Amino acid sequence: MATVAERLATVWEPPRSVYSTLASVDHKVIGKRYLATAFVFLIAGGLEAAVIRAQLTHSNEHLLSPEAYNQLFTMHGLTMIFWYAFPILSGFSNYFFPLMIGSRDMAYPRMNAFSYWCFLFSGVFLYTGYAVGLGPDRGWFAYAPLTERLYAPGINMDFYTLALIFLTISGTVGSINFIVTAFKLRAPGMSLGRLPLFMYGTLTASFSIIFALPSLSVACVFLYLDRKFGTHFFDPVGGGSAILWQHLFWIFGHPWVYIVVLPALSFVSMIVPTFARRPIVGYTWNVLGVVMTGVIGFGVWAHHMFATGLSPMAMSFFSAGSMTVVIPSAISIFVWLATIWQGRVVLTTSMLFALGFIFLFVIGGVSGVVTAATPFDWTITDTYFVVAHIHYVLVGINLFPVIAAFYYWLPKMTGRMLSERLGKWNFWVMFLSFNLGFFPMHISGLLGMPRRIFTYPAGVGWDTVNLITSIGSYIFAIGVLLFVINFFWSLFNGPPAGDNPWDASSLEWATSSPPPPYNFEVIPTIGSRDPLWEERLGMGRRSSLRRGPTLAGSGKETLQTSTLDGEPVAILRMPEDSIWPFIVSLALLAAFYGLVTSVWGLALAGGVLTLVGVHGWLWPSRTAVEA
């Protein structure tokens, strides 16, 4: 009789073919695709930034026309905020959710594949516009009425609205998947109080997405209709309101800031305890801080609109609301500091990036909370001070934890260690050049330099700061390149990682590196928050990682447990690979091309094909009928 591993492998590992590539529903495959695609978008956005900085290095530079510059900064913002910052976090979550909770896949594996294809195709859709010179060109938050047909006649901004609507499909589907997976598929014994902190960041972000993304969809549908069909949502002459766009956009937009940072904070909450060699201090406080931040994120949107003439009452409310965010953020910071204080720190590259992140988080937090004060906000609105703030937030609180997470988890994914020596260079180059390049933006902002100007006259005192910013950002790009080099070096020369190279405490380190398609030979039973550290912490062996149910029957199966306590409830039959998610997202892509070019036949054909695809997807297979 075949061993358990062999039996599981025959069930979970399809033979390699073109079909299985397009039809794969394995969360690890999808997670890696998310990471790779999002990283490509990071590089694309970075190259755009490099051209922007070349244009701004000197006064009166005419490397780019104003029109080309408009497209460039809009594409840079869109790419980084929507197609890099969130999907890269989804990549980690996709890969590690099932591994951290001892499951064999996500709750909806085919939806997971669909979510990835929609992400990829929406990005392809956006970049086709840019490739043919019709990229969005009115800034990433696209304020009406500047985006209305009268002032933006090309189809550039139609690429904007439709690409974002396409992307919201991906985000919504993915978030529902994360929530249900975390609540239903945990290993027996993993009550919510034993959930790794990693999960709470993504869970909070997923709940935020459920409530925030519809606002972006509504705003984009309105704008699309205004532009293509002459409706008057944002047109004051026709009785509409340009401010309505700002409300809808920021009701979505501010929660989005937390959506792209909370999962990253929770990466750090996994990395810091590992390298402080002790369990996190204040687990419950950390969870509450993360969830609180997500909730408060919905009550602060109008602080982006202090300059639009809100009533004093509204401004006071949103100003106070925005300042409250400091409290849960500070809780998170003190939780990490206390853990470091109480522990014996090992300064790996991953830990360095995590520490660098804490430093940048404080600067980004301080430059954020001062802008919550209305009078100060009036002074610096639309200046480079705000640009500095957003970069400290997005690079500091998203990119630094992401690179930390790569150094930490890539050995699990590839089975190879990255070079620590090159890694330290990588950190110091990125950390120093980031501050060299982006801190002076605060100063250019305070000197009055407005954002989004394609050039500036000589003699206003902005040359030196801009030159320093450009130099810093180019060195920063070299820093990112060092990471890419380190990654490829590790693939070929990295020492084997082994199951648990960092001697960490959470479940993903209990399986091999890289994990087999079925993740764990045995569905583990969990008895504590740190299942791999139990003996060291003197609590005896409470979890069972090597013995337990294998579910090595004839089909793909995993375990469903109860929502709060993680008591076993049922055995779940997981779906086989399916080509339908790919077909349906391709049909959607065709429909969106039809909508943007006003070729209604194509839009209709894409729509019909989408419905046919969904029918094929849902039609029960023979095995499902028997079940």
Add this chain to the structure above:
Amino acid sequence: MAAVSAEHASRSSERISGIPIDEFPLGVGGTASTAWWGMAFFIITEATLFAYLFFSYYYVGSRHSQWPPHGVPEMRLAVVNTIILVLSSVPMWLADRAVRRGRPALFAPLLGAVLLMGVAFLIIEATEWSRQSFTPATNAYSSLFYTITGFHFAHVTLGLLMIVELLCRALVKRIEVRRPLAVRNVAAYWHFVGVVWVVLFLTIYISPRV
């Protein structure tokens, strides 16, 4: 069910938390199932979408001295539609119950009734649109009116497509009796579409009258 127990037999020596593995069902039904949770969150995010549509209506309205600009909308057809859509939840509920109680004979006729009522709703809605004196491009009110009712129209259509899918399965494969979850999810979605219409009715037809 025979196939299931044969599979269980091959690993029946295994235990989960001390309980023999064959004592666990293959999947759970009802509100504990992952399918139900997925539909619940889909409905939540859809409900939020309509909340933002209604927010837009009230926000733009609050900036006008005369709202709606064309006067209070005529509501005879809308009242008829409200009655049809709310009543259509009754056969939907009965169909769901029939499946759960193992009475498959009633399932297709009840679902057919929902389908007819839904189609009637769409026809009346289209009639109402054709009778308006304004188009979506007339002003902000007309844009909101057509977009909000249009979004709801699309959601009713989606619900009807789900019902057609269920009917196909019931007639072609005769399987819904053993898969009550799909019926339950479609029923939930259909009730949701009805609730949204009630809020829409209150917003567009009643709020200008108070």
